[in-house]
Amino acid sequence: MARLIVKSPYIKCTGSGNAAGVGGYLRYIGTREHVQKVADDRPPTRKQEQLVAKMLRDFPAVKDLDEYSDYFEHKTKANASALITMALEENWSAVSQMDGYMKYIATRPRAERLGSHGLFGDEDSVDLKEAMAELNSYTGNVWTHIISLHQEDAARLGYDSAQAWRNLIRAHRNDIAAAMKIPPKDFRWYAAFHDEGGHPHIHMMAWSAKPGQAYLTRAGIRQIKSVLTNDIFKQELLHIYEQKSASRDELVRQTRQEMLELIRTMQTGLCDHPEVETLMLQLAQGLETVRGKKSYGYLPKPLKALADQIVDQMERIPAVAQCYEKWLKLQGQVDSYYGGDERKRQKLFQQKEFRAIKNAVIQEAERIRLGEITFEDEDLSAADEPESARYNAVFYCQYRDKIYDTDLPLDERDYAVEQMTTAAQAGNPYAQHLLGKLYRDGTVVIPDAEQARDWFQRAAEQGLNVARYALGKLLLTDDPLVRNIPAGLYWLEQAQQNGSSYAGYRLGKEYLRGEIVPKDVPKALEYLNDSAQRGNQFAQYTLGKLYLLGRVVPQDRRLAERWLKLSAEQGNEYAQFFLDRLDQFRTPSALLAATHLLRQIGSMFHDNSLPKSGPTGIRYTDHKLRQREREKKIALGHKADDHEEYQGPTMSM
CATH class of the missing domain: 1.25.40.10 (Tetratricopeptide repeat domain)
Structure with a gap:
């Protein structure tokens, strides 16, 4: 994909009026002309070669310029001229104090003009002398942004003229000001377009009317690049997105499916990892000396390193390693579609999307230290709330099965709920219990904790034991609409006694x-x-x-x-x-540590298995929707760690 190049050096101004200083730079960018093209087989002049060699000694970073790559691969007069020009402009603050360079600059011809010179800014016309005087008396920092495109990209996208660049910068001057921490009313700028070699570019001088106010970080430079890139390439990005959306969707589907298989392995299997056990016991012992909050950010460096080492050991588990590789592949592919920077391969403990794993490690070690009891009952959901096999009324079984049949049209399932409601209102405790579960879980009907409580209670008061159990759980939740601990314990005790x-x-x-x-x-x-x-x-x-x-x-x-x-x-x-x-x-508690961590890592991969944003800034919130669903279920009758939820119409014990 084409790309925009943004560089942002700055000049420290003294207000001395030195013509070779910032005002001189303004005159230079506003009055020099683009280099005349020459045939590629014309070699550089001896003076050009000498000047390039001097630049490489004085400014080693010149080798990082695209113009240097062009010159190194094809040593022509045109490429030498483009390299010299860009190198001088990027190092103006130093160049302006060096006679050898100033002599070269003094002999350069003029820029593409928008009148008597090539400068443009907020106003329709710029007075070059007044602008130079303003800058020569300025005492703050002036940033000299250089923003360029490759020749073919500029021609294709319509950015091969000063008019196009002027419209672009005017449209985003407030965005650039914000990136430089300058209020729009204090933002000052001038720019000029140069069609130089293979990289048409503009020079933009930007500063604040209040010296010392501006501040530009690397993040600010990225912000400037992002806002300009989105505008310049918006039509092309939309076209690419349309072309690749189908392949992206297929990539996401296939990769996520592969990840989900690995996640299931992590979330259902047990993990025997003696190395993790040993490290967890060491971390648990180390936490004895930690006062205050037990989280990664507050730990001393040796304990942080120990937590990192534990995550590194977990990454070596085949299912984790394979899932992580799939995740990196997915993120890398999606990033490439949207022109993002290439994602570097990092260790799992270094990956910001998975930093929560470190705190999971610390929490697990703290449980070991405190001797907390854990309850490994994830499979309880498969046998929760068994209904009596003796109740097999045809109408009940028929409508119950339709309610849970996701292949049926919604109107048929709604009708089945209506029939079950009629039976419940008539006093059938099994129908009442089923309605309670429907309102608790939001199956077909809108979730309603109070409705769930009322239907469970009707059935419980008629002696249906599974309803007593369901009601007791619901009343122990954190939902303020139904929470009632004494009543919840009462109904659980009634169910237990029966x-x-x-x-x-x-x-x-x-x-x-x-x-x-x-x-x-x-x-x-x-x-x-x-x-x-x-x-x-x-x-x-x-x-x-x-x-x-x-x-x-x-x-x-x-x-x-x-x-x-x-x-x-x-x-x-x-x-x-x-x-x-x-x-x-x-140690039994340490034996389970790796298994607990493996399951939490599986959950984190599940929550991070979608890309976070697209080309137009859309946020993918699948993981947030799952979190809200999880919170809803907790509020409607399930503790966060017991996973007790009915998953189908099973009637047998």
Whole structure:
């Protein structure tokens, strides 16, 4: 893609009136003429060669100019002239004090004219003498922007005349002022167009009416380049976008699909990584000495380096490494479509989009240090709120299945909801429970926590145990419209007393956490034991881990093994993970560290799997929409870490 080149040196003005200073530069850019073209086979003159050699000694950065590349590849008189001109203009502040260069400048011919000279600015006409006098008496810094295009790009896009450049700069003078931290009313500028060699360009002198006010950073230069580029190339960018939108969409689809497969691997698998365990234990020990906030930005350098090392180890896991490569490929391709800078390959811990991984590492280490209990129950969603297999009324099953059938037209699903509502209003507790879930999850209907609570309560008061459990969870959420901790605990206890192993497990978790109720380990163990004896694999796993850790209860490997085996027999992979490592004498909480981190990394890749912006500044907010959906579900009955959400019309236990 064509590109705009912007360079922004500046001259320190003394107000001495020196004609070779800033005023002289203004006269130079306003009165010299573009170089006459000569045949490419004409070699440079000896004086040109000598001057180029001197410039390379005096100003080594000349080698970075495009004009130098042209001259180096084709040493012609025209290319030498273009190189000398650009090199002189970029180094004017030093050149103006050197007699050898000033002699060369004094003999140069004039610029393309818009009247008696080539200067233009805010006004329709510029008085060269007055402008020079103004600058010669100025005591602040004057920036001498050089903005250029390749010859073929300038011709194709219509920027091969002073008029086009004047219109462009006038249209964006306030944008340039903002980039230079100058209020528009104080912004002063003049410019002239030079059709030089293969790089037509303008010289723009810009300053503030108030000396010392202007300030231009690298970010400001990028800002100037961006706003001018968007205008110059807007039609071409739109054309390219139209041509490539289909291929971009296909690239995004294919790459995201590949990433999602790898993400699923990260989010469902377990990770045995002894190196990460060792480093996590070291970090946990190091956090003992940290006072105040435990986040990456507040840690001493040695602990930051340790966190970076842990992320680096995680990057070596094949699924993470492959997913990261896919992400880099996707971002690089999309960036190239929109003319962005080439994305450099960095380590994962250096990538700004994934800096949250470092804080995830620190939080995991802090949990290890504090001995916090974690609940690995992601699979609970697959068995949440089982309905009674005994209730198989034809009308209920028929309309329930239609409601959840996403292949059906929406009007058919709406009709099924209407029929289910009629049955619920008539007092059917199963229909009431189902409506509660629909309003809680926003399935077909608009989410409404109060409606969900009311329907759950009607069913719960009729003795439907799954409704008691659902109502208890909903009342424990952070949604102020429905939050009622005493009532939530009451309904969970009612469900538990009537045989719900899920309610017993949830109550056990709450009394172990001690967040919404005072921590009560004996009471938690009572609920967990009841739930585990009823066959709940999550309660069995939790008990097994507690007896293995030996922190809140005395360590008992026999009991730990018993409960872990019962849980593993039901397919609990975490329980099997610990069983396989009972004889390895590794810290149980550290054993899970890599798995917890792997799943969080998977979530971060999922949230970063779309490009953030397009050619017209559109923000892609897929990850934000997912976050809002997650927050909505939390507000409607799901804790952030229990993942308890019904995912289909399953009727069996």
